[in-house]
Amino acid sequence: xxxxxxxIETTAEKIANxxxxxxxxxxxSRLEAGCHDYTFSVxxxxxxVIRITEKWESMAVLxxxxxxxxxxxxxxxxxxxxxxxxxAAFYWVSRQMTxxxxxRRARRLTRSIFGRFWLMTICMYLLVITMxxxxxxxxxxxxxxxxxxxLSTL
Numbered sequence: 001x002x003x004x005x006x007x008i009e010t011t012a013e014k015i016a017n018x019x020x021x022x023x024x025x026x027x028x029s030r031l032e033a034g035c036h037d038y039t040f041s042v043x044x045x046x047x048x049v050i051r052i053t054e055k056w057e058s059m060a061v062l063x064x065x066x067x068x069x070x071x072x073x074x075x076x077x078x079x080x081x082x083x084x085x086x087x088a089a090f091y092w093v094s095r096q097m098t099x100x101x102x103x104r105r106a107r108r109l110t111r112s113i114f115g116r117f118w119l120m121t122i123c124m125y126l127l128v129i130t131m132x133x134x135x136x137x138x139x140x141x142x143x144x145x146x147x148x149x150x151l152s153t154l
Contacts, residue, residue: 001036002062003091004054010083012047021077022050028070029054034061052088059092 015022022040029038034057043049056062065071078086 001093002054002056002059003093004052004056004062004088005091006052006054006086006088008050008052008078008083009085010048010050010081014081014083015042015047015050017081018077021074025070025074028068029065032061032065032068034058035065 026038026040029035036055036057037053038055039053041051041053043051054062056065
């Protein structure tokens with residue numbers, strides 16, 4: 001996946017004049033094959049700056065995007081309202097990470113040898129801490145089965 005982050009420094013007046021061209025560019029680009037995201041945004045703290053975030057399936061798809069008619073229309077609008085500066089950074093992303101999940105991490109950890117050892121260590125620690133002060137361990141760890149293991153239960 002190719003991620004593009006672009007910054008256009010201009011004036012709020014020029015941004016207002018280009019709103020139709022920006023909306024058309026955003027809508028048409030999102031409909032292109034291989035486009036995962038195409039978003040224009042104006043900075044809240046600096047209304048003279050537009051940020052563009054794009055996500056493309058491949059560099060070939062991105063190169064095709066540059067030849068589309070809506071790109072030519074957008075470039076004509078930019079030429080009619082020239083910005084102070086335009087910068088763009090291109091990133092190749094080999095793998096997109098999903099949001100971090102403690103549940104998923106804990107599940108993965110308990111499946112490993114280290115994770116099982118870690119879980120047993122915590123259980124033993126809780127047993128050692130709670131027994132001398134007379135706490136009912138089954139209330140501290142209600143998810144753990146404290147029934148005795150016998151040959152008949154195996």
